[in-house]
Amino acid sequence: MKGFLTGLTAFLVALVLAHLLVVNALPGKIMSKVRGRMAEAGLPVHHWQMSGRVSPQNQAVVRPAPDLAYAICLIDLSKGPVELDVPAWDQYGSLSVFSARTDNVYAGSLDARVAGTPDVRRLVVALEKQDVSTAGDAEVVRVKQPEALALIRRLAPTQEAYDAAAALVPESRCKPL
């Protein structure tokens, strides 16, 4: 009986610990795997890269929206903050930043029709204690881990709209502050 109770106690403790460890580790592992795949595909850090038009043959992540054009920048804050500059346009668009554990820590409109949208959205991404005194009038978003990911979404249901979205990538910046 004592042996059974010992085993049962060990089972329950191990179950709870293993369950919680795995659940909490999964988002970071998934994000890290996606970053790794992008890096293997040649995407450098601190560089806006337009994704190809979403199709069944071109799906970098689950549930991509085929009506949107995406541009991605892999961010590494280990050497300092990173500045993002992204122009607005006259259709739906957004700039978002995701932490290493997949939280959407920032989202800003790029739709010039929406009140308060600047012509160029400026954002600085930094770790919690990094110096951002040179950020000027840019918004600042703080994250806890060096790896982050920035994403531009623009409405592009047609090839023409996709090409217009792609033309804005050279005007966008993702670079060390």
Add this chain to the structure above:
Amino acid sequence: MKLVPLLIGGILGIGAGVASALFTTGMIGSGVRLSGGVDVNGWQSDWTIGSAAANPWTRARIARHGLLALTKEEAVYFTKATDDEGKPLSEGCIYRVSGGDMPALWWSVTLYNAESYLPSNDDKALSYDMTKAEAAGSPDAWSFTISPTAPAEGGWVSSKAAGAFDLTLRLYKPSADLIADPEATLPAPAIARVSCGG
């Protein structure tokens, strides 16, 4: 000798813990929703998606099935895997999806297979969105067909090679009313099964 039951219990517990974590977070299957759930006529969402306040199970489930999803102030996502009679959506059936004006700046309905990817067909009919409804002249009363082959007329989303699928309704820049009370505000699209087989 308590070491043996300790080791056996520990090893079995680790296995059970890992398996339960994979099932509850949707690494295997669709996962479970523990909080923040929204259900509007079977269109399901989670208001904590993307948020740092999401519980660990929601965060992991969204990482698997909806990585890079935005928080609700920017976009909301509803998913439905059954028709209006509660039967699972399937490539073997034809459906008519209909709806009206949506409380958002832009919306779309997209079809995904059971692995959460676009189905492997080259029909170039992956989604229906507000721009198509406006082009059809009826943004307040739109409809489209879901079928493995194109209908004679009207909007179409292809279910060819989709198998068992679901639909994701995206609403970008949702209205404040939708965020505050989705059950009362969202005019949930209808999914009527027209026929199956043949």
